[in-house]
Every structure is written in structure tokens, then in C-alpha cells.
Amino acid sequence: MSIKTELLEMTERTARSVSIPAWAHAYIPEPDPDEGKHTEFGILALADGGAGLYFAWLGDSQRGMPEKYSEAWLLGQTPLDIARRYASTDEAECSIGLAAISAITQSLYARAGFRPEPAPDTAGALDAGPGDHIGMVGYFPSLIDKLRARGLRLTVIEQHQGLVQRDGNFEVTLDPSQLAVCNKVLITAATLLNDTIEGLLVHTGNAERIVVLGPTAGFFPDPLFARGVTAIAGTWLIDPAVAIARQRAEQSMGDSAHKFLLERDRYPGFERLLTAACS
Numbered sequence: 450m451s452i453k454t455e456l457l458e459m460t461e462r463t464a465r466s467v468s469i470p471a472w473a474h475a476y477i478p479e480p481d482p483d484e485g486k487h488t489e490f491g492i493l494a495l496a497d498g499g500a501g502l503y504f505a506w507l508g509d510s511q512r513g514m515p516e517k518y519s520e521a522w523l524l525g526q527t528p529l530d531i532a533r534r535y536a537s538t539d540e541a542e543c544s545i546g547l548a549a550i551s552a553i554t555q556s557l558y559a560r561a562g563f564r565p566e567p568a569p570d571t572a573g574a575l576d577a578g579p580g581d582h583i584g585m586v587g588y589f590p591s592l593i594d595k596l597r598a599r600g601l602r603l604t605v606i607e608q609h610q611g612l613v614q615r616d617g618n619f620e621v622t623l624d625p626s627q628l629a630v631c632n633k634v635l636i637t638a639a640t641l642l643n644d645t646i647e648g649l650l651v652h653t654g655n656a657e658r659i660v661v662l663g664p665t666a667g668f669f670p671d672p673l674f675a676r677g678v679t680a681i682a683g684t685w686l687i688d689p690a691v692a693i694a695r696q697r698a699e700q701s702m703g704d705s706a707h708k709f710l711l712e713r714d715r716y717p718g719f720e721r722l723l724t725a726a727c728s
Contacts, residue, residue, distance in 0.1 A: 452646060455672040457536060459719055460550050463557050464529040467726050470496035470556065472528060475520040476693040477545075480511045489696060490664060493548045494689030495528060497559060501551030502664050502684060503544040504639065510541040518545060528553055543642050544665075551667030555685070560726035563717060565685065568710035574660045574680045575633045577601055584631030584656070586640060586649055587663075588612055588621070604631055606649070628652040638663035638683070650676050664706075674713045681711045 450458075463469070474494040481489070491514070494500040505511065523531065528549055535546030558564055568574070577583055582602045585593070588609075596603050602618040604627050612621050620627075628634055628649065634656045640646040646661075653659050659678045661670075666683035673681065684706050686692050691705035717725075 451644075452641065452672040452676070453535065453644065456547075456550055456668055457533065459669045459671065460529065460532045460553055463553055463723065463726075464532075466723055467557065467560060469528045469553055470499075472496070472524045472526070472531075474500075474689050474693055475523045476696055477515050477518050477520055477523065478505045478696070479513075479515050480506050480508070489699075490702075491545065491548060492686070492689060492693050492696065493523070493531070493545070493552050494686065494693075495552050495556050497556055498686075498689065499552045499554070499556030499559060500686040500689040500692075501548035501553075501555070501667050502686070503548040504663070504665055507540055507544060507639075507642070510539060511544070514541060514545075540642050547641060547665065547668060550669070551665070551683075554667060554669050557722055557726050561717075561722040562725065563722055565681075565683075565709040565711040566715075567685075567707045568682065569708065574662075574682055574710050574712075575635065575658050577633055581633050582631045584628040584634040584653070586625070586628075586635065587637030589635075589637075592635075593619075604628070625649050626652050629655055632656055633658040634660070636661045636678075638666035641668070646673075647676070650678070653677060669719055670711055670713075670716060671719045674716065679713050683709055683711075685709045 473496040476492040478489050489505040490502040491505045492502055532546055532549035534542045537543050585605045588607055597619055605621040606625050607621050614621050629652045634653050638661055660680045660682055661678050662682035664684035666681050670681045686706045688705040692702040695702050
């Protein structure tokens with residue numbers, strides 16, 4: 450069973466077991482990745498505060514999303530109906546579906562009395578040090594600069610030929626099999642949208658730490674933990690309404706959100722959470 454199928458099945462089970470509240474807030478922006486602007490995210494939030502984000506700058510596939518998924522229309526749909534769109538092969542539709550799954554995930558967490566721990570530096574989950582060979586899926590310039598400044602060996606897996614380069618301990622390659630020589634790996638949560646995550650994890654068998662990260666990583670972690678991922682680093686919206694207002698104003702979400710780190714060995718598991726939520 451694929452990660453996508455497992456996430457959808459857990460979401461369906463959640464909706465059958467507990468009453469998922471209606472949508473309370475939605476922000477569906479038109480993609481506009483102008484230089485100098487804060488990174489923009491679409492946001493879906495339930496009436497109980499459970500919220501999910503999607504990266505709003507995926508490219509042309511997201512053009513016209515405010516018309517296709519108007520906020521008035523979306524607020525009239527059930528959370529499960531929107532979550533089911535994660536099954537789509539269209540990346541834009543898939544992204545909004547995964548955001549709905551994240552909102553439902555956080556709603557279940559709240560019912561079960563569980564919340565991942567805040568983390569000021571989610572990339573610190575790697576605990577990288579001298580002698581480590583870091584693998585990174587997705588080109589994160591600021592993080593790359595930090596790791597290179599520490600002299601760490603770094604291999605970045607990318608899909609764009611124009612980014613390929615090699616400079617001493619730093620390499621950008623199109624070949625995901627190079628992850629096999631890395632002992633610590635960071636993978637962007639965007640790989641859950643283009644169905645590349647499973648093919649990448651095939652090459653991480655030698656890694657002692659595998660972290661899936663990104664503001665959109667709010668979904669059930671169970672399928673990833675079962676495949677060797679050791680931690681999920683995401684963003685928790687403390688006040689979705691404020692976060693949306695700041696995104697509309699082209700501002701950072703600031704203190705309306707915080708980063709979290711969910712370690713595999715500190716996660717109770719979907720079955721226990723579902724049982725707790727139903728009790």
C-alpha cells in the first residue's frame with residue numbers, strides 16, 4: 450500500500466470515528482512568488498483550530514486556484530471531501546487535499562490530548578556534526594549555506610539540471626541513489642505531492658536519521674515512520690485566523706505559528722490516538 454493510500458485511509462477512519470468540525474477559515478492565494486515577498490502558504494482551518502498549510506508557489510499548476518477553490522465554496526465543503534482530493538494526480542489539487550489531511554490530523558491530536566513538541570530549529574533534528582554526510586532532497590538555500598559554513602559534506606538531490614554542481618564537499622545531483630552514502634537525510638514534504646517520496650526512501654537504508662520537513666508536514670506521520678523516517682518537522686498554527694490575516698498582508702506568520710518536531714520514538718501512533726479521541 451502506498452503512503453498516499455495509507456494517509457487517505459487514516460483520514461477516512463478518523464472521519465468515521467469522530468465528528469470532524471466544519472471549516473472555519475480558508476486562504477487560497479493566487480501564486481505570486483515575487484522576489485522579496487514572504488513565502489506564501491494556503492491555509493485551511495477547522496472550527497476547533499486544526500489547520501493545514503500548502504505551499505502556494507508550486508508553479509503553473511496552481512494558477513487560478515482562488516477561482517477553482519473559492520473560499521466561499523470551500524467553506525461549504527466537508528473536510529473529508531477536500532481531503533479526498535489528495536488522491537488526485539494534479540499537484541495543485543493534491544496540495545489542497547494534503548492540507549485538509551493535516552487539518553484533520555491536528556484535530557484528532559487535539560481530541561486525543563496530544564501535541565508535538567515545539568522546536569526552534571527543526572533542521573537541528575539531524576544533530577549534524579563533523580564526519581556526517583548530509584543528504585538533502587530539495588534545494589533550501591539558507592540551510593545549505595549554514596551546513597556548508599560548518600564544513601559538512603552535503604549532497605543535494607534536485608530535479609533541475611541547472612542546479613547541478615560540485616564544489617569540494619558540496620554536490621547537487623539529479624541522482625537519488627547518492628542518498629545511499631549519506632548517514633543523515635533531510636527530505637522536503639513536497640515529495641508527498643509528486644509521489645517521489647517512496648522512491649527516495651529506497652535509497653536511505655544506510656541513514657541513521659531521516660527527517661521529513663517543511664511547513665506543510667502536518668499530516669499523520671505513521672506511513673513515513675513505518676518506512677524508516679525518524680522525525681517529522683513541520684509548522685503548527687497557533688492562531689489560524691491571525692496567520693491568514695498576516696499572509697493576506699504579505700507578512701510572515703510570526704507568533705501565530707511555531708515549528709514542531711515529532712520524533713518517531715515519542716509518537717503514540719495513530720491507533721492509540723484514535724482510541725483516545727473516541728473515549
